[in-house]
Amino acid sequence: MNLLTMGVSANWLDYFRPPENISTTAHLIDDLFNYTTLMVTFYFILVCIGLFGFSYFYSSKRNKTPYYTYGNKKKHLIVTAFIGAAVFLSIDLNITRIANNDLVNTFWKFPNAKNEKVLKVEVMAQQWMWSFRYAGQDGEFGTSDDIVTNNDLRVPVNTKVLFHLTAKDVIHSFFVPNVRLKVDTIPGRITRVWWEVTKPGKYDIACAEMCGTHHYLMKAALTVYTEEDFNKWLASSTLLAANTHDPQDSNLAWGWKWED
Amino acid sequence: MSGGYNEIHPEPTTFWSKYIFSFDHKVIAKQFLWYGIFFLGVGGLMALLIRWTLAYPGVPFPVIGNLLFPGSNGIVPPDTYAMLFTLHGTIMIFYAITPILIGAFGNYCIPLMIGARDMAFPLLNMLSFWFAFLSGVVLLISFVTPLGAAAGGWTSYPTLSTLIGSPGAGQTLWCVAIFLFGISSTMGAVNYVTTVITLRAPGMGYFDMPLTIWGLWLTAILNAIFVPVLGAGVILLILDRIMGTTFFLAGASATSGSGDPVLFQHVFWIFGHPEVYILILPAWGIVSDLLSFFSRKPAFGAKATALSMTSISILSTLVYGHHMFTTQMSPLLTQSFMTLTMTISIPSAIFFANWLGTIWRGSIRFDSPMLFSLGVVFVFGLGGLTGLHLGTTTTDLYLHDTYFVVGHFHYTMAASVLLGGFAGTYFWFPKMFGRMMNETLAKIHFWGTMIPLNGIFFGMLLVGYGGMHRRIYNPFIYESLQRLIPVNNIITISAILMGAFQLVFVYNFILSLRKGAKAEQNPWQVGTLEWTIPSPPPHHNYDEIPVVKCGPHEFGNPNLKTGRDFQYQTEELVQA
Numbered sequence: 001m002n003l004l005t006m007g008v009s010a011n012w013l014d015y016f017r018p019p020e021n022i023s024t025t026a027h028l029i030d031d032l033f034n035y036t037t038l039m040v041t042f043y044f045i046l047v048c049i050g051l052f053g054f055s056y057f058y059s060s061k062r063n064k065t066p067y068y069t070y071g072n073k074k075k076h077l078i079v080t081a082f083i084g085a086a087v088f089l090s091i092d093l094n095i096t097r098i099a100n101n102d103l104v105n106t107f108w109k110f111p112n113a114k115n116e117k118v119l120k121v122e123v124m125a126q127q128w129m130w131s132f133r134y135a136g137q138d139g140e141f142g143t144s145d146d147i148v149t150n151n152d153l154r155v156p157v158n159t160k161v162l163f164h165l166t167a168k169d170v171i172h173s174f175f176v177p178n179v180r181l182k183v184d185t186i187p188g189r190i191t192r193v194w195w196e197v198t199k200p201g202k203y204d205i206a207c208a209e210m211c212g213t214h215h216y217l218m219k220a221a222l223t224v225y226t227e228e229d230f231n232k233w234l235a236s237s238t239l240l241a242a243n244t245h246d247p248q249d250s251n252l253a254w255g256w257k258w259e260d
Numbered sequence: 261m262s263g264g265y266n267e268i269h270p271e272p273t274t275f276w277s278k279y280i281f282s283f284d285h286k287v288i289a290k291q292f293l294w295y296g297i298f299f300l301g302v303g304g305l306m307a308l309l310i311r312w313t314l315a316y317p318g319v320p321f322p323v324i325g326n327l328l329f330p331g332s333n334g335i336v337p338p339d340t341y342a343m344l345f346t347l348h349g350t351i352m353i354f355y356a357i358t359p360i361l362i363g364a365f366g367n368y369c370i371p372l373m374i375g376a377r378d379m380a381f382p383l384l385n386m387l388s389f390w391f392a393f394l395s396g397v398v399l400l401i402s403f404v405t406p407l408g409a410a411a412g413g414w415t416s417y418p419t420l421s422t423l424i425g426s427p428g429a430g431q432t433l434w435c436v437a438i439f440l441f442g443i444s445s446t447m448g449a450v451n452y453v454t455t456v457i458t459l460r461a462p463g464m465g466y467f468d469m470p471l472t473i474w475g476l477w478l479t480a481i482l483n484a485i486f487v488p489v490l491g492a493g494v495i496l497l498i499l500d501r502i503m504g505t506t507f508f509l510a511g512a513s514a515t516s517g518s519g520d521p522v523l524f525q526h527v528f529w530i531f532g533h534p535e536v537y538i539l540i541l542p543a544w545g546i547v548s549d550l551l552s553f554f555s556r557k558p559a560f561g562a563k564a565t566a567l568s569m570t571s572i573s574i575l576s577t578l579v580y581g582h583h584m585f586t587t588q589m590s591p592l593l594t595q596s597f598m599t600l601t602m603t604i605s606i607p608s609a610i611f612f613a614n615w616l617g618t619i620w621r622g623s624i625r626f627d628s629p630m631l632f633s634l635g636v637v638f639v640f641g642l643g644g645l646t647g648l649h650l651g652t653t654t655t656d657l658y659l660h661d662t663y664f665v666v667g668h669f670h671y672t673m674a675a676s677v678l679l680g681g682f683a684g685t686y687f688w689f690p691k692m693f694g695r696m697m698n699e700t701l702a703k704i705h706f707w708g709t710m711i712p713l714n715g716i717f718f719g720m721l722l723v724g725y726g727g728m729h730r731r732i733y734n735p736f737i738y739e740s741l742q743r744l745i746p747v748n749n750i751i752t753i754s755a756i757l758m759g760a761f762q763l764v765f766v767y768n769f770i771l772s773l774r775k776g777a778k779a780e781q782n783p784w785q786v787g788t789l790e791w792t793i794p795s796p797p798p799h800h801n802y803d804e805i806p807v808v809k810c811g812p813h814e815f816g817n818p819n820l821k822t823g824r825d826f827q828y829q830t831e832e833l834v835q836a
Binding site: 015210 | 339412413417418424509510515522555556557558560561563599607610614618621622623625634637641642645646648657658659662725726727729731733734735738739740743744816817
């Protein structure tokens with residue numbers, strides 16, 4: 001057996017990249033990640049210069065007499081305090097500020113159907129499956145024309161999609177690597193997340209929170225349609241949903257009244 | 261300072277009172293050491309099984325696969341995989357790192373380095389070990405219960421860890437084992453705190469204590485406060501599991517109850533975040549001392565280092581919410597926890613500067629304890645800095661529960677603590693056993709650990725950033741993760757290499773125990789109190805309680821007339 005199964009990826013740079021960005025908000029997270037990485041790399045290089053440089057120049061072979069100091073001289077204290085302050089000001093304060101702005105202005109700014117076009121989707125997680133519920137023609141959840149899909153989420157491009165999520169049995173986590181978002185689904189609670197995707201195609205949805213033996217199989221497909229294709233699919237599914245609706249089917253009985 | 265019980269106890273005469281139910285802190289330290297090394301081996305083997313599964317899904321584990329999993333032709337089955345990563349985490353944290361760093365070094369170093377004859381409460385000390393032993397036995401028994409051991413992750417979040425997700429005795433026994441462990445840790449912690457406060461040798465102020473003692477002392481304080489919180493959490497979980505209460509069960513389709521699963525996460529992380537500092541503080545202390553000892557130079561800014569460690573200990577109690585950003589706490593809590601988390605950078609940067617300041621213009625001797633200490637500076641640098649990506653809420657929304665987190669906490673908690681533990685072992689082995697370890701083998705062990713270790717944990721950071729999430733049996737059912745197979749191969753090969761090089765350590769340890777060169781009283785030429793007495797020390801440590809006259813890091817004083825380049829702590833400080 002070949003231990004190193006190389007050649008799976010044509011491009012070695014793929015090992016250093018996150019999955020393709022397909023949303024209007026993922027770049028905020030990527031940019032912040034890159035900024036943090038840049039600053040962190042800078043400071044780590046400083047640590048390495050100190051670590052390897054001092055180890056080389058001040059080994060007992062090269063430097064017989066050590067410098068007798070406690071590091072409590074004013075000069076030393078200023079340098080140490082400066083390093084502490086520099087790290088905090090150049091990284092921590094900045095990334096906290098940026099993250100806070102992004103949260104307040106974007107990730108926590110949930111779209112409101114009164115002012116703009118929003119697709120609402122209810123999500124129910126259970127061992128080991130994702131179920132998605134669309135309101136259907138009447139715009140109300142929990143009615144007979146709801147469209148319910150399993151492990152199959154379809155959304156249009158350039159439209160804000162707002163998810164309300166919960167779980168049936170244990171805690172799961174709704175993870176869509178391509179939009180860089182993740183939110184836990186918790187029994188007895190409703191959590192929220194929204195996105196706007198821009199690239200049609202097929203992507204992965206994963207469960208990121210350990211949820212039992214088959215956690216790794218809890219995978220759903222995300223299909224991003226063009227506006228036109230989505231409407232086509234929605235129309236045909238609405239028809240199908242109405243025709244096949246069975247009030248006795250307890251698997252379909254999980255929808256709840258949407259509250260903004 | 262020396263009040264209380266510091267009299268000479270008569271030496272035990274029978275085998276049982278000398279080696280098994282011993283009150284002697286030095287014997288208890290060795291008991292913890294053997295216990296920890298045993299579980300380190302068990303946890304390490306589990307890590308290899310996990311890594312093998314991740315890199316070569318569906319391929320039988322080599323050599324012992326058929327023996328371990330006869331039902332599946334040597335392939336790790338998915339349910340066993342869940343038990344493996346659950347117990348790997350549990351064992352490494354509670355049954356390997358804690359006994360070695362806190363149980364062994366804490367017990368061994370505290371009385372010797374502060375000039376005491378034993379711990380303040382020798383009986384409590386013995387009970388601490390035997391509760392840990394009992395806890396380990398309960399944990400091992402859980403493997404042979406009908407449905408197997410606990411499989412809900414070391415965090416064991418409800419409702420997965422309640423009967424909804426984990427029927428069977430395994431999870432209950434896990435809770436019992438953790439509770440027993442908590443009793444052991446609390447006993448140890450109370451003992452360490454009291455010993456440091458009451459039994460310091462006359463003349464030894466808090467800032468005259470070696471930084472090792474500072475680390476162990478702060479660890480003990482955090483342990484005494486926060487381990488009981490975990491104890492309370494697992495008790496409630498046990499009640500939910502066997503008494504039908506619903507502390508952690510909320511009303512949902514498949515569950516009913518008036519509790520809240522997220523409550524457990526709060527309780528768990530109120531303990532869990534200080535816990536990561538509980539594990540790392542002793543290593544920080546050891547490294548801070550060893551860098552000075554082997555640079556032959558006073559510890560740079562020793563007081564600032566001690567105060568930085570103290571402020572980190574305090575801050576560690578205020579930041580636990582950063583483990584729970586994806587549960588959508590209230591925005592105010594999210595923002596507060598993010599901001600508080602970031603302030604940890606300041607004390608961390610200060611003691612990093614002090615570590616580098618210590619080796620700056622030193623006269624560095626690259627003996628094995630020093631190599632491992634320098635290794636800690638390197639890996640903790642990587643581990644600490646990657647924490648910034650995770651403390652920031654928005655990037656955490658992507659990175660949470662991916663291998664980036666796994667890489668980060670292994671760098672901080674596993675790599676740093678492991679290297680720090682090895683540094684301590686190589687350093688105090690002569691004092692503990694009266695023999696030297698083989699230096700060549702130690703250096704081979706260092707490079708054989710250090711290089712693959714970075715292959716493993718840096719690889720984890722990469723695949724995590726690539727989108728690979730945690731605790732999945734086969735990542736490659738996701739097409740988007742298939743591009744990461746080669747990186748996973750490299751991680752696993754590194755893990756196997758690192759595992760193999762640990763055999764060098766085991767060989768060296770056992771060989772040196774039997775055939776190592778006889779150790780002198782002070783082989784490393786260091787001035788702390790334990791080196792003023794023979795190796796190994798007599799039963800009562802000090803014939804006469806020493807009087808401390810200077811700090812622990814007096815090296816390279818140009819006015820020294822003794823022919824040594826260091827001063828014992830019992831000597832009057834020579835003015836420079």
